Amino acid sequence: MRASVAVVLALLFSVVTPIAASAATQVSEPVYDFAGAIRETVWVNTGLDGDADGQPDRVAADIVRPKEPAAQGIKIPVIMDASPYYACCGRGNESELKTYDSAGRPVGFPLFYDNYFVPRGYAIVLVDLAGTNRSQGCADVGGPSDVTSAKAVVDWLNGRAQGYTAKTGGSATTAGWSTGKVGMIGKSYDATIANGVAATGVDGLKTIVPIAGISSWYNYYRSDGATFGFNPVGLAQTVERGNSGQNCSAANQKLTQGATSNGDYGPFWSARDYLSTPGSVRASVLLSHGLGDLNVQTIHFGQWWDRLAANGVERKIWLSQTGHVDPFDYRRAQWVDTLHKWFDHYLLGIDNGIERGPMASIERAPDQWVDQSSWPAANTAGVTYRPHAGTSAGLGSLTTAPSSGAAAFTDSPRLSETDWAAQPSSVSANRLLYSTGKLDRDLQISGTSTITVTATPNTSTAQLSAVLVDYGPATIRNYTGSGEGIKTGTGETCWGANAPGDNGCYRVTTTDSVNVGSEIFSRGWADLGNYRSLSKEEPLTPGKPYTMTFRLASTDHVVPKGHQLALIIGGTDAGFLGQPRATTKFSVDLAKTSLNLPVVGAAPTFGLDVSVDLPLGLGHLRLNPEIRLG
The missing domain is CATH 2.60.120.260 (Galactose-binding domain-like)
Structure with a gap:
């Protein structure tokens, strides 16, 4: 009996996660047909009523997954990106939107995640946050509705929440094809939601990859009592524009009232502060941030990292010289390789050593990277x-x-x-x-x-x-230029398989540097x-x-x-x-x-003459007073 079980387990592992011959280079391989993958939408009950229509809100989770594992009864893990931008603003350097066929079936999935990872035995789930695109409810800019939008989908993938085949009515549906293991990824607002869901400690969330994410919305709109001159309601109204069927005026009014004109920290901000429950984070964290990011400023990764460290969370960090930029657009091949190994390890259980490498990778000069054993640096x-x-x-x-x-x-x-x-x-x-x-x-x-x-x-x-x-x-x-440290060319490189209406090819980016x-x-x-x-x-x-x-x-x-x-x-x-x-x-x-x-280390000795020979001019552009997430 034990021998037959071992054979079955070995067979399942070989089908789901084919690996290279060397244990040091174990990776999942692209063995599944992307063009024939299953594409579907499930509407998940959040248990909230953000639009006050008397009915629990359902959020849309668009799914693409290989059909072969399901046909063989093999369960697969999920990579999820929960975002408010799939209809209003787009994702990635090329501002991709979701697209659908005439029957409403999802066709175009923004970013390369589906093209690359679905053939390797993963499901990709792109969640419309409440009040955005095809989801019910209203956006609340990092508050309970936003976070619950994504958490509910993690719960559904683990059999703890209700999912339906339609936005209203429809039949109940389950995620019997899922292992329940979820990794969340995203940039900016999406990264912020990953942080927020991780802070709930939800079971099944194994890892997050926040790119330029917020850790406390107070620090996005306020700073130690000072105000930045704009408020959350504008962002909420922007992301809700892609969902004309919702009346979110009451929810927007709550945002206006909650974000007081002064810089005081109160209940409104506390509800959007993921630092308040760092002990709940059980997921590993692969964090990326631009040291020149003047949108989601670097205090966000610093304070989040410190809380994670205090609670022993397994983690790694990339710090670039860019502004608000995804690593896919400044260090593409290395980032894809890192993501591949990271998800393989934490979602498929492959022992590839990714967690044992240097903790920090830092860009010292354009395209010149150094590794550190820790961040902050040792000593x-x-x-x-x-x-x-x-x-x-x-x-x-x-x-x-x-x-x-x-x-x-x-x-x-x-x-x-x-x-x-x-x-x-x-x-x-x-x-x-x-x-x-x-x-x-x-x-x-x-x-x-x-x-x-x-x-x-x-x-x-x-x-x-x-x-x-x-x-x-x-x-x-x-990083203060229009590309925030990168230039976008006309040529493309491809990352993964293609299907009609959904290709994995993206325009090449190069470094934009300046002498200062x-x-x-x-x-x-x-x-x-x-x-x-x-x-x-x-x-x-x-x-x-x-x-x-x-x-x-x-x-x-x-x-x-x-x-x-x-x-x-x-x-x-x-x-x-x-x-x-x-x-x-x-x-x-x-x-x-x-x-x-x-x-x-030891502090350097200072010069005595500080009044002369200082170079003039920064070579930087004046900052935009209306910075928003993107």
Whole structure:
């Protein structure tokens, strides 16, 4: 009896996951017919009624899966991308939308996942989030409805939720073809939903691959009490436009009321904060983020990663120099190979060693990658730096020695961080700048920095900004350009099989680089009125000093030998922050102001002359004040 069972198991494994001869290169092989794959839609009951029509919402899950395993009674795992963009905005660098035949059967599946993985024994499930495309309900921008949209499908794949053959009525249907093992993947909003579903701890979700994902929606719209000038309702209305049959006015009103005009953190944001339940995450995580991402900023991956690490989650990370870009469009072959091994390991159980390789892969210069055993890098420790007044007002040095004195500046809301940094040797009434001078060796900053500022405002409200600048010549990806670090060509490469209306060929992308004299590589913002608590803004007393600590964007950046690191302190950062309620004059207590940097190894020795020989000009474009997810 035992021998016959072993034979059956061996046969099943050989059919589902054919492998190469060497154990070190085991991979699933493309043995199934993609053109003849089963294509269907299942509407899954979420148990919610977001559109308030008195009926539970059903969300559409479009499925493509090989027919051969089902015919043989073999169950297969699922790769899922849950998105609100399949009708309104598209996915990938070429903005692909879902397409259907005249009977409503799904035909065109965006991205290469189906073309590549279905022949290898996976099902691809693309879920329309509630209120979008063909799903019922309403979008709630990362809230319970969004997350439940995707979680319900994971539950259905594991036999715990109801699925139907139609949007209304229809027959009940089950996922008897599924092993119940699910891997979620996606970029931006889609990645965010993967984070949110993982934070529920749902059984069956084995891994997630979040690309440029949000970990807390508060940090997408707010920053330590400061506001970015736009709110979730606009995004909800954008993604709901592709579903004209839903009335989401009431749900949209709740978004408007919940996202208060100030930067206070409250119940609305708590419901969209996936950091609050990190202990629930059981899925492994392959995370990717652009260090130049000014849309979903890097604090999102930094704080998510820290929570995952604290709870022992198995994980890896890719950090590129790009902006809001998918690795498929800047490191295509390596990314597909990594995804292949990752899903094979966590969904098919193949021991290919992917989990034992280096934890972090980081782009140091365009197309120049290094591996690290960890992120933050090994041997990283917090080092405190303090600003010191120089001979010119508002200019000085940045060292580890104690400081004294004060400096003053006036908030000018028309100026941005690029304006502040453009002339580092010049006195400005609108910012303070402190530099290390030329470094005698490389300085690697790996992790999330914090700044503590003690400032006295002359108004009852005030907002602060802090930026880190690497002064010195370099060639970097042009992450503030139109392609955010890539250029899209006319030729194509193909990744997987083709079927009528659904091919796996995509336009070739190349690196877009730029020569700069300086680079802003981290920044952070705060409302001084939230100095005591992010949950309650307080009116400030003019003439009274206040101390506030806030974070700067997570990074892994090397300031090379001979370059200078500078800290800039300013008020309203135009292009990021909304307009201030008053124009504030600040006096900053330098003795009680400090910058804590996560430095790798010993800190370099600083130069003595910080007032001359600083290169001018950033070579960066002015930032778009209306940044949205995409």
